[in-house]
Amino acid sequence: MFLRNYWYVAATDTDVGRKPFPRTILGEPVVFFRTEDGTPVAFEDRCAHRHLPLSMGKLVGDRLQCHYHGLQFDKTGHCVRIPGQDQIPPNAKVKTYPVVERYHWIWIWMGDPALADPDKITDFHWFDDPNWGAKASYLHVKSNWQLVVDNLLDLTHLAFVHETTIGNAARAEHAVVKVTRAPNNVVVTRWIIDQDPPPTFQKVGKFAGHVDRWQIIDYVPPAFLRLDVGATATGTGAPEGKRVGGVTMRNLNAITPETETTSHYFWGQAHDFDVKNTELTNNIFEQIQTAFFEDVAVFSAQQRNLDLNPNAPQIDINADTGVIQARRIIDRLRGEERAAMQMTAAE
Amino acid sequence: MADSGTWHRVAALDAVKEGEALPVKLGDTAIALYRLDGQVHAIDDVCTHEFALLSQGFVEDGAIECPLHAARFDIATGRCLAAPAERDLRTYPVRIDGNDVYVSAA
Ligand code: FES
Ligand code: FES
Ligand SMILES: [Fe+2]
Secondary structure, three states: OOOOEEEEEEEEHHHHHOEEEEEEEEEEEEEEEEOOOOOEEEEEEOOOOOOHHHHEEEEEEEEOOOOOOOOOOOOOOOEEEOOEEEEOOOOEEEOOOOOEEOOEEEEEEOOHHHHHHHHHOOHHHHHHHOOEEEEEEEEEOOOOOHHHHHHOOOOOHHHHHOOOHHHHHHHHOOEEEEEEOOOOEEEEEEEEEEEOHHHOOOOOOOOOEEEEEEEEEEEEEEEEEEEEEEEEEOOOOOHHHOOOOOOOEEEEEEEEEEEOOEEEEEEEEEEEEOOOOHHHHHHHHHHHHHHHHHHHHHHHHHHHHHHOOOOOOOOOHHHHHHHHHHHHHHHHHHHHHHHHHHHHHHO | OOOOEEEEEEEEEEHHHHOOOOOEEEEOOOEEEEOOOEEEEEOOEEOOOOOOOOOOOOEEEEEEOOOOOOOOOEEEOEEEOOOOOOOOOOOEEEEEEEEEEEEEOO
């Protein structure tokens, strides 16, 4: 079961234009386009007449015309033209979804439209903050969305999945991991105090001596993970909350279920040094992207085994603490949505 | 203090903080120190369910919640308060000398 009353990232801003863009979200076919003034719109990608995806049709002004029998729908989803017929039946309309364009992403609300408050959109300002250099991308994942969330909440996999890519630089086996939780938030914090800076940080940070490094994973449901990683010179107070100089990067992730066994994985990397240097931004991005390809291979392999036997036993280890706390939040929220739906149904 | 051979210095007192667990070793045994209303307690750090390290869990209302399957143990008595664990944790006598915390393995 999907969590519906949340904003999800549906597309990159440049995906959506004057050519209808189809994408399945939470198991529903959706088509995106922009009106002539550039406003993004989302319809159910299913003609009210005979189910053809409207994305196979074309835009006529601000109307989407179905490829099959030429019915036209205005930007509110109402049918406004039926070729060869003057009367429009009252139910001739397609479902629309609230959409918002923010942080170079198109966000969609798949739940009760009355609850779609744009203030609830998770903060990803790093993508359009002049104090940061950033680059984002999209991966299609052949697994349930929660496997992606699990992966990002447990960085012990870096030393193994990413052994030959980013694993070495990130290795910190003796670091203390601390998990804190709130009703709708899990934070996994790892500090590596008074050690040599890893080569990636040294290259840009030019540290004279040892550094204090942090990896802070911030999870908010359903599937947003914002990782804060960086280093400052040892003794300047970062562990106590005072960051002076040093280098910081953000690894930013938004996962959107496509179906129960496939997902849309929007992610990006931001850095707070040399922010105008697009070549540097690209280099950092590409390094991380190589690692993300390695993760994606893991997800689909896990999913194949889960498909063969969804109830096979599994064990838990201490490193799963963040993963388990996040799953517990998701389970609770599912229960809350189910209860709210039953109440509405009973009214 | 710490006159008998069974007392081991395991931590500095100021490293034991309210609301947090401090994992330490007592010989080969993993134990954890807690401070509740100023008083220091020492209990086993391995969950009796499936061996998670409890010090990575959550201190709430005088109990430690296992990080994995949410079993809960009373910090002062080691008593198991919530499933899926069933067995209690062992507690250890604690003595404070200046800024040193001693725990007895006896
Ligand atoms: S070690 Fe974790 S899945 Fe194999
Ligand atoms: S390991 Fe502690 S409750 Fe399962
Ligand atoms: Fe990874």
